[in-house]
Amino acid sequence: MIDQSVEQVLSASGDFPRIGGVRGKNFRGILPTGETALFLLAAGNLEKRVQLQKLFGVEHLFGRKAVLWLEDLPQGEPAMSGRIILSKEFVDLCLTGQRPKPRFGINFPAQQLETLQDWEDLVLNEMTMQQVRDLETWLQYGDVLLQDWGLAKKIKPGFRVLFHGPPGTGKTLTASLLGKFTGRPVYRIDLSLVVSKYIGETEKNLAHLFNTAENKDWILFFDEADALFGKRTSVRDAHDKYANQEVSFLLQRTENYAGLVILATNFKSNIDDSFARRFQSHIYFPLPRYEERLRLWHSIIPEKVKPGTQVDLHHIASQYELTGAHITNIVQYACLQAISRGESTITETDLLEGIRNEYAKEGKVLK
Structure with missing residues (x-):
């Protein structure tokens, strides 16, 4: 449609700077940019152009919900010359009425956990089971607590919990059941695809993971979390410096995530103290009696x-x-x-x- 509009104005082939737009790598037509939207919706009306630019701001509902935004540009390029990015998930939701499940891979290193078992199949001691039930209560009524009761101004969004105890004691099954009986998808993070030996890649992978999960109300389950949430060390070389930065970055992202984050480890002592202090709950899964x-x-x-x-x-x-x-x-x-x-x-x-x-x-x- 944009190409046809340009062809009506131009007598010969070429670009039309006023309407903006860029050529795609595979798509041979014009991909709209912020300038395209301003030209079509506001033309030369400066006041209207200023108002329309707010649609692409990070504070707008579109930006906060990751529905619509402009791609990042090299320094010095006009901000509105970035391509308009419309969330594929939002498009699918409008067309089909359903959110598509993310495909497991390097771009989304997590697989959904599902179980055919019920709460009756989970055998825990009374204290551990009560703590799990308290966690289920938060999943059911957390929004009421934050929004209706007004605690959103007092406490951070989301909930962070540490599952610790010997292997085979029910940590993964508990995470699966929490999702099953509260209607939330549970995604187990594949740390082998997250952790990278290259500087900055681990943070990049984690950022993409949390950005994808944002506003979805998913449960994120980090099994064998020691690989990511391990104790920070004294800085002896560049590797130690960047490893500590990874831990700090992860701490920030988990604190800002509005859903439930579960860390599972066999040894609580391996988890960095900063994480341990900031988690609302520590649930111990002992060997069964x-x-x-x-x-x-x-x-x-x-x-x-x-x-x-x-x-x-x-x-x-x-x-x-x-x-x-x-x-x-x-x-x-x-x-x-x-x-x-x-x-x-x-x-x-x-x-x-x-x-x-x-x-x-x-x-x-x-x-």
Whole structure:
């Protein structure tokens, strides 16, 4: 349409500076710039031009919600000569009524976590479960607290929580369930695609991640967060200097993110103290006790599968200190052995062999 308008004015091919616009790399027509919008909507009306420029400002609703903006330009170029960028997500929302899911890759290094399990499948001690329920309460009523009750002037937006404890104790499942039962997508960050050995690249990757997540009400889950949120060190060389800058940058972005940020680590002591102080909640996921291990055994063994007459789950739960992840692997092994025999009964031997396999992974020997 812009090309046709230019052709009506120009008798020969060439540029039309007054209307602005640039040529795309693949698109062979004119891509509109801020100058294009001013020319078409205000022409020579200076007062109207000044008002229209506010549409592209960072304080305008379009800018705050990342709907419409002008591309960044080299220093010295007129600001309004930048291309008009309309959020692809906003376009898709207008056309289809749905927000498209971001595609996992280098530009969005996070994958959505989903689960078929329910709260009943999560076995935690009473204190940990109560803290998780408190977190669910914030997800449900945080907007009421900030907006309706007026605390937005007093506290920062969003919520930051640290999950810490041994592997296999339910940290990832808890994050998945929080999203499932509050209607929020949960994205687990792939740190291998975020952390870069090149100076400035890690911050760039993180900025793109948080910019994409902004205004979406997503839950961001940083598993094995030590790689990003580790303790800052004394500056001995340039590498230490930039590593500390990465931590400072990440601290700033997490504090400004309006949604829920979950850090998960096996060792709380590995997390930088600045993060620990600024997180509203620290939730410890300990190794399950006997009662919890027994509940895990009963909940993980499928209903169609029957333990053999010699299987004493009370004894197994008491004798072997295992996590939920361990027990899941053991039950999977035992069920496969039963299926290979053409049976629906798992034996004590199946379970003990599965336990032996799990112990062997950690360098332990089953006695």
